[in-house]
Amino acid sequence: MQGTRKLWIALGVVLLCTFMILGLFGREVYRQAPPIPDRVVTTSGAEIATGEGILDGQQVWQSVGGQQVGSIWGHGAYQAPDWSADWLHREVTELLEIKARAEGAASFDDLPAERQVVLRDAVKREMRTNTYDAESGTLTISDDRAAAVAAVTAHYTALFGDDASMAQLREDYALHGGAVPQEARRADLATFFFWTAWACTTERPDGATTYTNNWPHEPLVGNTPTAANVMWSIISIILLLAGIGALVWYHAAKRKEEPPPTPPSRDPFDALTPTPSMRAAGKYCLTAVALFVVQVLLGAITAHYTVEGDAFFGFPLAEYLPYAITRTWHLQLAVFWIATSFLAAGLFLAPAIGGREPRFQRLGVNVLFVALVLIVVGSLTGEWMAVQQKLGPDATFWFGHQGYEYVDLGRAFQIALFGGLGIWLALMLRALWPALVPKDTMRPVIVLFTGSTVAIGLFYCAGLLYGARTHLTVMEYWRWWVVHLWVEGFFEVFATAAVAFLFAQFGLIRPQSAARAAIFSTCIFLIGGIPGTFHHLYFSGTPISIMAIGSSFSALEVVPLVLVGKEALETLRMERRASWMRRYRWPLRFLAGVAFWNLVGAGLFGFMINPPIALYYMQGLNTTAVHAHAALFGVYGLLSLALILLVLRRIHPEHAWKETWLGRGFWLMNCGLVAMIALSLLPIGLAQAYASMDTGLWFARGSEFMQQGFMENLRWMRIVGDTMFLAGVASFAWFILGLFTGHSLDRSAGPDGIDGGSALPPQTTATREQELVSA
Numbered sequence: 001m002q003g004t005r006k007l008w009i010a011l012g013v014v015l016l017c018t019f020m021i022l023g024l025f026g027r028e029v030y031r032q033a034p035p036i037p038d039r040v041v042t043t044s045g046a047e048i049a050t051g052e053g054i055l056d057g058q059q060v061w062q063s064v065g066g067q068q069v070g071s072i073w074g075h076g077a078y079q080a081p082d083w084s085a086d087w088l089h090r091e092v093t094e095l096l097e098i099k100a101r102a103e104g105a106a107s108f109d110d111l112p113a114e115r116q117v118v119l120r121d122a123v124k125r126e127m128r129t130n131t132y133d134a135e136s137g138t139l140t141i142s143d144d145r146a147a148a149v150a151a152v153t154a155h156y157t158a159l160f161g162d163d164a165s166m167a168q169l170r171e172d173y174a175l176h177g178g179a180v181p182q183e184a185r186r187a188d189l190a191t192f193f194f195w196t197a198w199a200c201t202t203e204r205p206d207g208a209t210t211y212t213n214n215w216p217h218e219p220l221v222g223n224t225p226t227a228a229n230v231m232w233s234i235i236s237i238i239l240l241l242a243g244i245g246a247l248v249w250y251h252a253a254k255r256k257e258e259p260p261p262t263p264p265s266r267d268p269f270d271a272l273t274p275t276p277s278m279r280a281a282g283k284y285c286l287t288a289v290a291l292f293v294v295q296v297l298l299g300a301i302t303a304h305y306t307v308e309g310d311a312f313f314g315f316p317l318a319e320y321l322p323y324a325i326t327r328t329w330h331l332q333l334a335v336f337w338i339a340t341s342f343l344a345a346g347l348f349l350a351p352a353i354g355g356r357e358p359r360f361q362r363l364g365v366n367v368l369f370v371a372l373v374l375i376v377v378g379s380l381t382g383e384w385m386a387v388q389q390k391l392g393p394d395a396t397f398w399f400g401h402q403g404y405e406y407v408d409l410g411r412a413f414q415i416a417l418f419g420g421l422g423i424w425l426a427l428m429l430r431a432l433w434p435a436l437v438p439k440d441t442m443r444p445v446i447v448l449f450t451g452s453t454v455a456i457g458l459f460y461c462a463g464l465l466y467g468a469r470t471h472l473t474v475m476e477y478w479r480w481w482v483v484h485l486w487v488e489g490f491f492e493v494f495a496t497a498a499v500a501f502l503f504a505q506f507g508l509i510r511p512q513s514a515a516r517a518a519i520f521s522t523c524i525f526l527i528g529g530i531p532g533t534f535h536h537l538y539f540s541g542t543p544i545s546i547m548a549i550g551s552s553f554s555a556l557e558v559v560p561l562v563l564v565g566k567e568a569l570e571t572l573r574m575e576r577r578a579s580w581m582r583r584y585r586w587p588l589r590f591l592a593g594v595a596f597w598n599l600v601g602a603g604l605f606g607f608m609i610n611p612p613i614a615l616y617y618m619q620g621l622n623t624t625a626v627h628a629h630a631a632l633f634g635v636y637g638l639l640s641l642a643l644i645l646l647v648l649r650r651i652h653p654e655h656a657w658k659e660t661w662l663g664r665g666f667w668l669m670n671c672g673l674v675a676m677i678a679l680s681l682l683p684i685g686l687a688q689a690y691a692s693m694d695t696g697l698w699f700a701r702g703s704e705f706m707q708q709g710f711m712e713n714l715r716w717m718r719i720v721g722d723t724m725f726l727a728g729v730a731s732f733a734w735f736i737l738g739l740f741t742g743h744s745l746d747r748s749a750g751p752d753g754i755d756g757g758s759a760l761p762p763q764t765t766a767t768r769e770q771e772l773v774s775a
Helices: 002-031 051-063 083-102 113-128 143-159 164-173 183-201 227-253 276-280 282-305 323-354 361-387 393-399 411-436 443-464 472-506 511-529 531-536 544-557 559-576 579-609 612-618 622-651 660-694 697-701 709-741 765-774
Strands: 039-042 047-050 138-141
Touching: 002 472, 002 511, 002 531, 002 544, 047 051, 047 143, 047 183, 051 183, 051 393, 083 113, 083 143, 083 183, 083 697, 138 143, 143 164, 143 183, 227 544, 227 559, 227 612, 276 282, 276 323, 276 361, 276 622, 282 323, 282 361, 282 622, 282 709, 323 361, 323 411, 323 443, 323 472, 323 622, 361 393, 361 411, 393 411, 411 443, 443 472, 443 511, 472 511, 472 531, 472 622, 511 531, 511 544, 511 559, 531 544, 544 559, 544 579, 559 579, 579 612, 579 622, 579 660, 612 660, 622 660, 622 709, 660 697, 660 709
Parallel strands: 039 138
Antiparallel strands: 039 047
């Protein structure tokens, strides 16, 4: 690794420094989280809530779906309100009404304008003043405010019950009737919502901003962007421009790249006979595609619930599969099928890289497969039982629904999944070990691939570092370790190393060049990616220092994306480097699609909401959904499909593919995603952003705004993109199924699409098909 020593040192420094930043400022997340009072009392001495009641309410919220039903502090689903913003607005308006009636007016609007100004100022001061006593753990509020809290509590207990007067509002929110059957639990849920809103409007003892940095926008209580918010937004843009300039300068100033090597006359992988464990990875690919199909169908149902909140084209589907379940399964299956495809790619490549099949490797691959199936089925079943309120509070967390996006599965299944990743890691390392010993030119790429494998296997454990009653701010810190670092971070490093190894093994690029490019790309990505985790936590009860770190480093995440056009072009050119590369043309086109959506979905739409001033108004709106769909499917989805195609191409190599359905699938999925965003999600998000800036987040997320005719029409427009996307998924799945049944194979041509058979060692079609079936 002599030629890459400096890059390895740079990577080590990046990892050390960035994780040190993440850890040191993570300590501040713990230290400065909004306090949970032991008691909430009125000035007259009446106790209206307890800390235990707040945490009990948190568990009730988890049991109904948590972040899959509305959102808290901007994190969660987009159909129902953000409960913290909604509670805050309802409480402050109710308090104004109470004070107006105390002055003899029928309502606040009946007061003279000058009295309205006086009352608004008084109420704003009352709600922003911090009356929490840290020594006694007591929060004291006025009797008038306690009356306002009681009125809002009554609203929520009716909403989450089966009160007939709330039926229309429940439909607008896509909230199923009787979501929380027990009245006492509904009261606890309201107490939890009160505390989250209290954190949004109460100033920290040492400053003039609230615990959530003045989020959400609510003029009635003086919640407007802070000076720090604007300053760090400007700094993040400057850093972005500086980073882009530095990267362009680096590419312009570096020495002229070596000409690419002359590729071999035949596919180097033709000399590789797939081992039993490599063939066994085929079932992972088929399972990933099946989960993908179910996931997008659930997405279509979930999207339709935004129009008919309790039905699917008139059929009362919500009685059996409410919105909370379909959205939970939609997101959970996205993680499952993408992770499964990465597991398949790793299990296939490891013996190829190591050069041998370890003893009992196939058995381990099959045992892991059974374990993953049990985890998927068990976790989805538990989530349904939790939302249907068939489990108790503690059982819900362990075997049902944790309530947090992307890590919804019950803790027992989460532990089992971590154990499964441990099995995968062991299988990978024992197969890779022989390749780690020789000091040849491929070793740096293999070391990077191995390191990312270890990270994928171990970093999921961050999701185990909080419990059912852990402080919400602390939970968010660890949850984003999983969602941002595990999924968005080390999965990408794994893919970078895997693609570098494949291109080097194909002889299309020199191993030294592949190693340098892979390590350099990893350094650039992780510099911004690891501390950039904090950009998810600007308004989650964290101090301003988190905003400073998150905005500065997350801006750097966009920097390497400026060169994705060059990356996409170079990927497509690989197809023309050798005639036998024609068999890989569609995996390469999927990888080119990854580059495109990396720029648009992760870069353009990501930075649209990344600066603190933008996210202040847009957090929790459909602008986030734009970024999520474009980045999660456009980048990680297409990347996963490319890996599946690469694995299946080598598992079943003796015939050319009939690629008509594959091509249709590729274009329909990509064009469908464009239409989904352009016709529906983006216009809705921009309209909400304007409403949030003009009036407040409560209005942008409320039924009064979201149920307007033009907004409903925009939601209906999504059916155009959804239909195209579903047709693309069906085409892709039909093609993949045909690889196993034979209708996607051209038996009259060789693997390169040329009549006359294959360059592979002689092996009958019947033998190959029998091996595939047995795997």
